[in-house]
Amino acid sequence: MNLLTFDSHEKLHESGASIITGLVQTNPRAVLGLATGGTPVGIYEEIVKSYQRGVVRFNQATSFNLDEYVGLPEEHAESYRNYMNTHLFNHIDLPRSQAHIPDGNSADPVEECKRYDELLLTAGQIDLQLLGLGHNGHIGFNEPDHALISGTHVVELREETRKANARFFDSMDQVPTHALTMGVGTILKAKMILLVVKGADKAEIVHRALTGPITTDCPASLLQTHPHLVVLLDSEAGRLLA
Numbered sequence: 001m002n003l004l005t006f007d008s009h010e011k012l013h014e015s016g017a018s019i020i021t022g023l024v025q026t027n028p029r030a031v032l033g034l035a036t037g038g039t040p041v042g043i044y045e046e047i048v049k050s051y052q053r054g055v056v057r058f059n060q061a062t063s064f065n066l067d068e069y070v071g072l073p074e075e076h077a078e079s080y081r082n083y084m085n086t087h088l089f090n091h092i093d094l095p096r097s098q099a100h101i102p103d104g105n106s107a108d109p110v111e112e113c114k115r116y117d118e119l120l121l122t123a124g125q126i127d128l129q130l131l132g133l134g135h136n137g138h139i140g141f142n143e144p145d146h147a148l149i150s151g152t153h154v155v156e157l158r159e160e161t162r163k164a165n166a167r168f169f170d171s172m173d174q175v176p177t178h179a180l181t182m183g184v185g186t187i188l189k190a191k192m193i194l195l196v197v198k199g200a201d202k203a204e205i206v207h208r209a210l211t212g213p214i215t216t217d218c219p220a221s222l223l224q225t226h227p228h229l230v231v232l233l234d235s236e237a238g239r240l241l242a
């Protein structure tokens with residue numbers, strides 16, 4: 001594991017963005033695994049700046065998002081499709097036909113999960129998977145459980161996850177109860193994983209995930225088994241690590 005701690009968010013965002021843009025510069029056909037949530041917003045801003053400076057192009061790249069809420073219209077402000085358009089896709093030249101997100105409005109969500117896994121197989125291995133971290137150790141929307149699922153699947157969101165995400169909605173009852181998420185098997189198959197965590201409220205789960213037992217009770221702890229894990233933390237999130 002390669003762990004970097006930053007005393008400023010600006011430096012953390014620049015570093016995260018330069019890892020991603022550096023990969024696409026050397027491999028323009030890179031397959032990127034992308035994440036949503038509050039954490040990667042600053043990284044996407046820096047990627048957009050690099051694109052606008054002309055130092056990187058995404059026209060041959062492909063992306064796969066980790067997850068999507070079930071039942072939110074695509075144009076809903078909090079759908080992950082809308083999030084990705086707003087923060088990244090509207091500002092770079094990644095063709096929309098190459099920017100994949102599970103369809104949370106599919107009439108048959110189980111079939112949609114199969115379709116997503118088939119697309120992932122066709123694209124080959126994800127070169128870099130960007131990840132944030134949930135307070136309960138979830139990655140994507142893989143919640144703590146007795147067993148974790150390898151491929152894309154429908155998940156019922158934990159109450160604590162819905163509460164954490166309620167800040168983006170007008171009220172708790174508007175937060176979707178289900179989501180589609182890439183499975184832990186797919187995440188772990190990525191050639192490189194870039195885990196980014198910020199904030200004092202995540203210090204404990206960062207400590208558990210990176211130094212605690214490897215257990216399905218903390219899905220992020222499985223990342224310890226990955227041969228190429230890069231972790232970017234702000235000093236608050238890293239405060240419990242020796």
Ligand SMILES: N[C@@H]1[C@@H](O)[C@H](O)[C@@H](COP(=O)(O)O)O[C@@H]1O
Pocket residue numbers: 035036037038039040066067131132133134135139140141161165
């Ligand atoms: N499904 C997403 C995750 O992909 C994200 O990493 C995590 C943390 O979000 P945030 O970065 O807003 O703390 O929770 C969300 O529910």
